[in-house]
Amino acid sequence: MITRRGYRWTEMYLLLLPAAFLVLGVTQLLLIRTGHQVVTQKSLPTLDALGPALGLIAAFAGAHVLLCIIAPEADQTILPIVGMLSTIGVLMALRLGPDLGAPELGTKQLLWVVIGLAFCVLTVWGTRNLRWLRLYKYTWAVIGIALVAVALVHAHNIDFNSPSRDVLGVGPGNFQPSELLKICLVVFFAGYLSENREMLAIGGKKVGRFTLPPPKQLGPLAVMLGLSLIIFVGLRELGLAMLVFGLFLAMLYVASGRFDFVVASLGLFAVGAFICYNLFSYVRDRVAIVSTAFDPGVATDKGYQIVQGLIAFGVGGVFGQGLGLGHPTFVPAISTDYVAAAIGEEFGLAGLLAILGLFLLLIYRGMRVAVLARDSFNQLLACGLTAVFALQTLVILAGNLKLMPLTGIPLPFVAYGGSSVIANFIIVGLLIRLSKADA
Amino acid sequence: MDLAHFLLILRLGLVAILYLVVLQVVAVARRDMRRLARTPVGGARGRPVVGHLIVIDSGSTPLLPGSRLDLEAVTTLGRAPTNSIVLESTFVSTEHTRIVFRDRSLWVEDLGSRNGTSVNQQPVAQPVAVRPGDVLQVGDVRFKFAV
Numbered sequence: 001m002i003t004r005r006g007y008r009w010t011e012m013y014l015l016l017l018p019a020a021f022l023v024l025g026v027t028q029l030l031l032i033r034t035g036h037q038v039v040t041q042k043s044l045p046t047l048d049a050l051g052p053a054l055g056l057i058a059a060f061a062g063a064h065v066l067l068c069i070i071a072p073e074a075d076q077t078i079l080p081i082v083g084m085l086s087t088i089g090v091l092m093a094l095r096l097g098p099d100l101g102a103p104e105l106g107t108k109q110l111l112w113v114v115i116g117l118a119f120c121v122l123t124v125w126g127t128r129n130l131r132w133l134r135l136y137k138y139t140w141a142v143i144g145i146a147l148v149a150v151a152l153v154h155a156h157n158i159d160f161n162s163p164s165r166d167v168l169g170v171g172p173g174n175f176q177p178s179e180l181l182k183i184c185l186v187v188f189f190a191g192y193l194s195e196n197r198e199m200l201a202i203g204g205k206k207v208g209r210f211t212l213p214p215p216k217q218l219g220p221l222a223v224m225l226g227l228s229l230i231i232f233v234g235l236r237e238l239g240l241a242m243l244v245f246g247l248f249l250a251m252l253y254v255a256s257g258r259f260d261f262v263v264a265s266l267g268l269f270a271v272g273a274f275i276c277y278n279l280f281s282y283v284r285d286r287v288a289i290v291s292t293a294f295d296p297g298v299a300t301d302k303g304y305q306i307v308q309g310l311i312a313f314g315v316g317g318v319f320g321q322g323l324g325l326g327h328p329t330f331v332p333a334i335s336t337d338y339v340a341a342a343i344g345e346e347f348g349l350a351g352l353l354a355i356l357g358l359f360l361l362l363i364y365r366g367m368r369v370a371v372l373a374r375d376s377f378n379q380l381l382a383c384g385l386t387a388v389f390a391l392q393t394l395v396i397l398a399g400n401l402k403l404m405p406l407t408g409i410p411l412p413f414v415a416y417g418g419s420s421v422i423a424n425f426i427i428v429g430l431l432i433r434l435s436k437a438d439a
Numbered sequence: 440m441d442l443a444h445f446l447l448i449l450r451l452g453l454v455a456i457l458y459l460v461v462l463q464v465v466a467v468a469r470r471d472m473r474r475l476a477r478t479p480v481g482g483a484r485g486r487p488v489v490g491h492l493i494v495i496d497s498g499s500t501p502l503l504p505g506s507r508l509d510l511e512a513v514t515t516l517g518r519a520p521t522n523s524i525v526l527e528s529t530f531v532s533t534e535h536t537r538i539v540f541r542d543r544s545l546w547v548e549d550l551g552s553r554n555g556t557s558v559n560q561q562p563v564a565q566p567v568a569v570r571p572g573d574v575l576q577v578g579d580v581r582f583k584f585a586v
Contacts, residue, residue, distance in 0.1 A: 010467055
């Protein structure tokens with residue numbers, strides 16, 4: 001069981017900080033809602049009102065203790081970083097809910113994080129032996145694609161002019177299978193590439209100065225990649241298609257070390273992007289908005305969301321308006337796609353930069369896990385999973401800041417949404433396991 | 440206390456905590472890096488180290504070029520996990536090469552591997568003595584000997 005030496009002291013100490021953040025944040029929200037001008041001991045929230053916050057802290061403490069038992073030597077910084085990010089997510093959902101006319105938003109997000117933590121610990125426990133993950137790589141890919149294909153059949157409103165979300169009604173909530181497909185594809189790519197990396201690195205036929213990849217090794221990869229891209233384009237989830245493609249590129253480069261593959265794939269990406277640009281009118285709109293958002297007639301119509309988002313960032317200034325003191329309801333989809341704007345308004349540039357720092361550290365820890373991995377499957381898996389976080393953060397933040405066309409990808413752990421939180425916690429579980437893998 | 444003042448304190452406190460988390464994680468990462476720099480990669484700890492191999496070309500293994508591997512009194516290289524240095528590459532045989540410390544010198548010996556072992560581009564048929572700076576090729580992986 002737990003020994004004093006084996007106890008994860010660093011993790012425990014680091015987890016105290018998100019706990020303090022949550023208690024302070026909830027206190028501030030409750031104070032603002034009461035509306036008293038003078039703060040006395042009476043107006044401070046009671047233990048009762050802090051109940052949900054304490055529940056979340058207890059859930060993290062529970063996950064921490066379980067990790068001490070099942071993976072005492074695993075990385076100790078990943079859970080606190082993720083804890084901090086999801087604490088901000090819960091706090092933003094608690095704060096935005098009443099303004100959006102959905103007061104249950106916060107408690108729902110809190111529940112998702114608790115369920116996510118359970119999945120995280122289960123993943124760490126279930127992957128004590130990583131071999132089954134590698135052995136059934138085709139099974140994972142097929143399961144993932146099948147789940148999303150079901151959503152594709154369910155998507156009845158085939159409307160080529162608007163982006164959509166693939167949603168499966170499961171039990172009380174909606175479930176987005178594409179979040180799981182992401183993980184399945186990383187496992188498949190890692191399993192496949194680790195077995196064939198030598199062949200891919202050395203290549204097959206030579207044509208002039210270039211060596212073509214051997215078709216026998218490239219075939220299954222191309223089929224899985226193509227299938228998932230077709231499904232995402234069919235669901236008009238172009239952001240996810242881009243994510244999967246980026247993921248594939250990163251893993252292929254790490255596995256083969258060949259830059260010409262990357263260049264060739266980017267060429268393919270350009271072709272695909274061009275086709276989608278001509279096929280979907282909303283893609284053309286989104287690309288156009290990057291340069292025309294503030295034009296008269298656009299700012300109040302198609303560019304409304306982006307312009308309002310940028311105004312929210314600007315209003316925040318350096319130190320922000322203060323949690324609960326902004327006016328976030330002007331921005332459409334503030335709790336999901338535009339949660340960064342709400343953070344920018346209320347925590348300011350300082351808060352946003354700190355959150356970027358947290359993502360950077362998360363990615364650093366993930367890449368460190370990859371560098372120290374004991375074989376190439378573990379290495380590729382850790383690298384791919386980390387790339388998922390990196391690409392998602394990049395794509396949505398760049399979209400929010402009007403640096404590139406906006407695509408609706410949730411900001412990991414921070415944006416409201418059950419499937420994304422759970423899927424991200426499964427990834428975290430895998431990374432924690434990979435940081436100290438026995439088999 | 441005034442609500443405005445109280446909120447100001449809370450607001451600064453919240454941002455301060457965010458930065459504290461970042462700084463603390465960085466501190467942990469720095470400690471980690473120091474510890475990692477002290478522990479050698481690959482070799483077993485606690486046994487006498489008689490030299491090092493520096494990876495020049497990792498071939499198709501996940502080794503990082505530039506990393507230092509410890510050489511013990513007897514070091515075996517190969518694909519099987521029982522070797523002291525495991526080279527995960529299809530160009531490396533399960534038991535490929537043995538490096539032995541004898542008569543104050545390191546000796547390289549091929550263990551009947553399929554793709555052979557070479558020192559300074561010369562195939563190793565009989566055990567040969569090597570000195571620091573010599574280049575060892577095992578399958579598609581190349582090392583340099585160092586003290």
